[in-house]
Amino acid sequence: MTLRLSGISKSFGSTEVLRDVSLEVPDGTRLALVGSSGSGKSTLLRLVAGFERPDAGTISLDDRELAGPATSVPAHRRGIGYVAQDGALFPHLSVARNIAFGLPRSERRPARVAELMELASLDPALADRMPHELSGGQQQRVALARALALRPKVILLDEPFSALDTGLRAQTRRAVVEVLERSGVTAVLVTHDQEEALSFGQQVGVLAGGRLVQAGDPAAVFDAPVDAGVAEFLGDVVVVPAKPAGAALADCAFGCLAVRHDRSGGAERVCAMLRPEQLRLEPAELDGNATVVGVRRTGASAELKLRLGATEFPVEVSHRIPLHEAARFVPGCPVRVAVDGGVVLYPEPDQPPVATTA
Numbered sequence: 548m549t550l551r552l553s554g555i556s557k558s559f560g561s562t563e564v565l566r567d568v569s570l571e572v573p574d575g576t577r578l579a580l581v582g583s584s585g586s587g588k589s590t591l592l593r594l595v596a597g598f599e600r601p602d603a604g605t606i607s608l609d610d611r612e613l614a615g616p617a618t619s620v621p622a623h624r625r626g627i628g629y630v631a632q633d634g635a636l637f638p639h640l641s642v643a644r645n646i647a648f649g650l651p652r653s654e655r656r657p658a659r660v661a662e663l664m665e666l667a668s669l670d671p672a673l674a675d676r677m678p679h680e681l682s683g684g685q686q687q688r689v690a691l692a693r694a695l696a697l698r699p700k701v702i703l704l705d706e707p708f709s710a711l712d713t714g715l716r717a718q719t720r721r722a723v724v725e726v727l728e729r730s731g732v733t734a735v736l737v738t739h740d741q742e743e744a745l746s747f748g749q750q751v752g753v754l755a756g757g758r759l760v761q762a763g764d765p766a767a768v769f770d771a772p773v774d775a776g777v778a779e780f781l782g783d784v785v786v787v788p789a790k791p792a793g794a795a796l797a798d799c800a801f802g803c804l805a806v807r808h809d810r811s812g813g814a815e816r817v818c819a820m821l822r823p824e825q826l827r828l829e830p831a832e833l834d835g836n837a838t839v840v841g842v843r844r845t846g847a848s849a850e851l852k853l854r855l856g857a858t859e860f861p862v863e864v865s866h867r868i869p870l871h872e873a874a875r876f877v878p879g880c881p882v883r884v885a886v887d888g889g890v891v892l893y894p895e896p897d898q899p900p901v902a903t904t905a
């Protein structure tokens with residue numbers, strides 16, 4: 548079913564947490580909501596689940612209004628499943644009984660539990676284990692199986708992977724996406740992890756200060772963030788002062804580059820954003836456009852500090868390279884820095900832009 552939010556606002560006392568949020572998650576698709584801590588992600592999910600009421604706006608599933616000025620369908624009547632951050636399993640019930648707890652009485656049969664365990668890619672041998680005897684990833688899959696037991700139309704996942712360590716996190720995320728795909732349920736994930744948000748589904752939505760500042764196809768949002776703040780939030784950036792130079796071109800410390808998206812709104816002073824993955828570096832005696840001014844080894848990589856100064860925009864840029872390449876770049880060495888693909892232009896911030904890559 549298609550989930551629609553229209554003009555949702557919510558305050559707690561005098562604190563406005565969400566303002567005029569509208570979005571649509573088409574039937575059977577997945578949306579990841581990302582934003583920094585306090586941006587209102589969990590509140591939005593709780594409004595959809597029915598744990599809170601919006602102050603303004605409507606929430607509906609297909610043609611059925613769940614929340615609005617004159618409507619408030621209770622949480623248990625919404626047909627919406629909710630998976631909390633810690634899975635919230637009952638510690639005194641086995642895996643099978645935790646899952647069965649989510650089922651209507653008439654369906655509490657071992658065969659139905661086994662079916663849900665299979666759907667959630669859980670080994671049947673785990674059925675009699677207690678939650679504390681499971682890994683974090685297995686616990687999350689039990690929580691998902693329990694949430695799917697009621698055949699919800701929509702499933703909401705509130706930071707379900709945040710307690711897992713990096714390897715298990717990616718593996719559990721892939722497993723969960725497969726389960727959601729198999730069950731064909733519409734899903735919304737809340738996360739503050741950019742990579743997770745960009746790889747979860749068909750749409751990513753970025754919340755900042757209670758507003759949905761951008762939503763759309765993850766690759767398109769990553770490629771053309773609406774402002775420099777979103778660009779930096781979604782991944783590493785290199786930002787340098789720039790000057791428009793005619794038809795979709797801009798001059799900056801890297802030379803004259805193609806502009807792939809102009810988000811400057813015609814501002815007089817602009818800066819250019821690119822991703823570190825776009826940079827290619829070669830030692831170059833003759834046609835260098837940068838100089839190595841520092842090399843710092845950090846684990847498996849090295850951070851080069853480069854000065855780009857051939858133009859009216861001299862800047863220093865930090866750039867990470869694999870450690871085995873570091874020997875080619877010693878301080879004082881001239882370097883040719885080329886940029887693959889174009890840049891995105893933004894209005895220059897009040898503060899001078901900082902050129903960094905993490």
Ligand SMILES: Nc1ncnc2c1ncn2[C@@H]1O[C@H](COP(=O)(O)OP(=O)(O)OP(=O)(O)O)[C@@H](O)[C@H]1O
Binds near residue numbers: 562583
């Ligand atoms: N029940 C409540 N009463 C008062 N303030 C609340 C309540 N729930 C949330 N808030 C406030 O609303 C703001 C947004 O909180 P919310 O949990 O939605 O953010 P979030 O983006 O999910 O953050 P995090 O990533 O840290 O979980 C915060 O400032 C929080 O303190």
